[in-house]
Amino acid sequence: MVQAFEQKTPETERAHEANGEDRWIPSACSMCYGTCSILAHRVNGVVTKIEGNPASEIGKGRLCAKGISGIMTLYDPNRVNVPLRRTNPKKGVGVDPGWKEITWDEALDEIAARLRKVRAEDPRKLFLQRTTTNTTIGPICHAFCHAFGTMNQWVAGGGLHCGNGAHLISGIMHASWSIVPDFEHCQYAVYFGASKGHAAGHASCSNMGLAADARVRGMKMVVVDPMCNFAAAKANEWVPIRVGTDAALALAMAHVLVNELGIWDAPYLASKTNAPYLIGPDKLYVRDAETQEPLVWDATAGRARPYNAEKLGQEPLGELALEGEYEAQGVRCRPAFACLKEHLARHTPEWAEPITTIPAATIRRLGQEFGREARVGSTIVIDGVRLPYRPVAAIAFRGSEGHRNAVYNFLAIDLLNHLVGAADVVGGCLGFNPVCHGHPETKRPAYVPYAGPDGLMVTGSWMVPHLPYPFEYPRMPKSMGFNELFPLGMSSPLMASADQEERWQRFDLPYRPEVMINIGCNSVMSVGNSETVINTLLRIPFIVSFDLFRTELSDLADIVLPDMSYLEQLDSKPNYPFIFNLPGGMGDWCWAVRQPLIEPVAERRQMNQVLLELAERVGISEDINMALNALLKLQPPFTLKGSQQYSFAEVCDQHLKSNFGPRHDLAWFKEHGVLSWPKKPQEVYWRPFVEVRVPIYWEYLKRVGDQARALAEPRGLHLPEEFYDPLPTWLPCPGHECSDEQFDLYGFYYRDTIHTNSLTQENAWLDETAQLDPNSYYIAMNAETGKKKGLHDGDWVWMETVKGRRVRGRVHLTQGMHPEGLGIGGCAGHWTDGMPVARGKGVFFNQLLEIDMDHASPVNLNLDLCVKVRLRRCEEA
Amino acid sequence: MALVTIKLFGMLGAMAGTRDLQLELAEPAHLRDALDALEARFGPEFRQRIMRNPRALQTYLRIFVNETEVTDLDTVLQINGLPTEVSLMLLPAAEGG
Structure with missing residues (x-):
């Protein structure tokens, strides 16, 4: 064989x-x-x-x-x-x-x-x-x-399509490359265009097992996605959404929590976020004149004080105000949370319904379920340690953040976690292993997030x-x-x-x-x-x-x-790094090698x-040795020396010994194969033990925007100001702004679970499997929509954009698709004779995408991956 | 005087036009003094590449003093009269995924 x-x-x-x-x-x-x-x-x-x-x-x-x-x-x-x-x-x-x-x-x-x-x-x-x-x-x-x-x-499409939004913001909010539910304890998970635990990617097979066990245990899973795909097919509820509108749904759910139900975790927001920081009329922090530190309103003292007063040698802060209006440094100001609460009031379920196509009643119910299941204020004991218990998680990835509005989509979704204090606590939304105290023998690798400028979290590990x-x-x-x-x-x-x-x-x-x-x-x-x-x-x-x-x-x-x-x-x-690819939650640390x-x-x-x-x-051996010392954090005596020429095997050997001692070479x-040691609750559920804050009000986004625009606009690069507001809203993708009624469908690609993008298209077994799958090499289309257009399952069509780009493929009519959606597994449609198995299979969706700054996020550069198209029946290819 | 060997790797070496140089610093010499001397020699653009502000290093700069990574500008150089080698390398924004 x-x-x-x-x-x-x-x-x-x-x-x-x-x-x-x-x-x-x-x-x-x-x-x-x-x-x-x-x-x-x-x-x-x-x-x-x-x-x-x-x-x-x-x-x-x-x-x-x-x-x-x-x-x-x-x-x-x-x-x-x-x-x-x-x-x-x-x-x-x-x-x-x-x-x-x-x-x-x-x-x-x-x-x-x-x-x-x-x-x-x-x-x-x-x-x-x-x-x-x-x-x-x-x-x-x-x-x-x-x-x-x-x-x-x-890393080309792998980076541009993937995690410009998800990774940066997960890094800022969770000190990790991605986020995942605490499968062992979560009771209610909402996935927005994500498939963690159901397809491929970070800690793939571990998460599949954890997600399956969680479903058996009774975790309710809601999947928001234009397509009833790998995650939605296993969920309790699939919520079909118009592609690229996830922020509108998440903001409306946040509105229900805060303004309709009055649910938020005040102690978490006051101590672990910048919710109490005072915001002036210019949308920036009001800062202490002497120290330039952001001010908070100490309700006990009845005056504005630096958020880190105690570290500055002052008496400890009293109760911090999250609402109200105050005067500090000569300006009227409000806590960031008060600004957010008012901002959310404009984002009602009724506002979100025509954007997302999700009925307002459904949005309201999702917000209510999320708030109820969060159990704000509850605790649980894990391995003898009493910890906050918030068994809800809002998870997002490429499907929701692969758009021009990537930043706001991801921020709005993750905001749900922070409002109820479900960030890196038991049952909540976890980063992948943001804290590691190291192997018991060597205390390596060890990293912990720490407070940076304005008290906001700096991740302890990064990719x-x-x-x-x-x-x-x-x-x-x-x-x-x-x-x-x-x-x-x-x-x-x-x-x-x-x-x-x-x-x-x-x-x-x-x-x-x-x-x-x-x-x-x-x-x-x-x-x-x-x-x-x-x-x-x-x-x-x-x-x-x-x-x-x-x-x-x-x-x-x-x-x-x-x-x-x-x-x-x-x-x-x-x-x-463990923040990338080791399963989150309790269990073991595990270091593996490839050979x-x-x-x-x-x-x-x-x-x-x-x-x-x-x-x-x-002639750069000395430079590359130094770079490897820095990147791999090699410690003496296992550093690479001078301009000595090392084989890659020798570099690997030094790396392993530097982390785990000479015995573990x-x-x-x-x-x-692997070296394992047990995780501690203080590592996994680290948030209460590490003195850092994360932003629920992205003040520096405004400062970044002001400076970026000052440089870009005179050179003809337009960076719209609305993308740089400190509070998230929903902004349309280029496809949403297409007014030509002929182009009535939204094409998007999804990550097929059978293939890994273009990497595996040449693999003969996977190709055979994909040929047996009803969707892998087809254009998935809503059955009713297809019927209205006179299409039948298996019909050949041209899929065309306003710009005249087009691809040909066969439609698969299914009930598991939003009425406006056309889903294609990426990245098929090869034509080179160097890959004869892959050649001519599937649909090359990316051919429809424009690549320019007008189709990218003006904040994080994410290329927009949905495109307005029309279909025309054609003859067999 | 403290004799300090400086090694500028990668992009910094390309900017400066040299990888190796020697500094003579008044004792007690600190890392901050070495960086000040580099600015004096290579100009403010060089300093901008390595300092976020007068009090903080760029997050993508790695500095090693005798093979040990340091982040404190007040790190003392040439302890007990031993020769000191300070290595600087930029790990600037590259792409993720």
């Missing part, structure tokens, strides 16, 4: 036969970024089966269909096996690159020469692009870029070097993506947008990208319409692409390098090792 492409030599064959090898080897999955722990069955050098590793908290022995199917990617006969050099200088879709096989030395010599040249001219001319799915490559890519001296790095808060205030951009202008954004459409060159000229960007290193990413398909992305790529003189298969992007490259799949790779930290399961095949090399070798050839981890 499985054909092995292992390089068989007489020696290896004899060794296998003599040993009669039959082993289960621990490693880590990477068929999505959930990175569940696995056991691979290897028989005589051939991997014959993959299962979940029951010894690991990461997956707990479970493994989804994608994980099991990794074997088909490992042994796919279409893999790139040798370095390839383009011989045809002409580039374009359908143009034969004229690939010629070259040696690694030839490839690295040419790449290093190009890199040395641009580093001497301006290091920022290097642009690195990488996949977000393989978590192994993050630190080495950051290290290489920091060592080289370029900030121009991105990338720069923190979500505090951030730099906007300044003139020098990066390709203008990240300096958008401190609340991460991935920027300007890396591959239609207005890229125009924006760069207007902002006097002093260089252009000359060398691109692409690592496993297919931005031609993952960002938006391919025409725009290809035009940006054609302007880059030299492109190197590490790939498993020849993709639509690698067909535009100058050199293609054969990468190893995750089953061939080594990694000391597939699941770290090669077969001997090296053909000329494939792990890109981590190749980047280290390139660093040496470019790479060899130990390869043998045992």
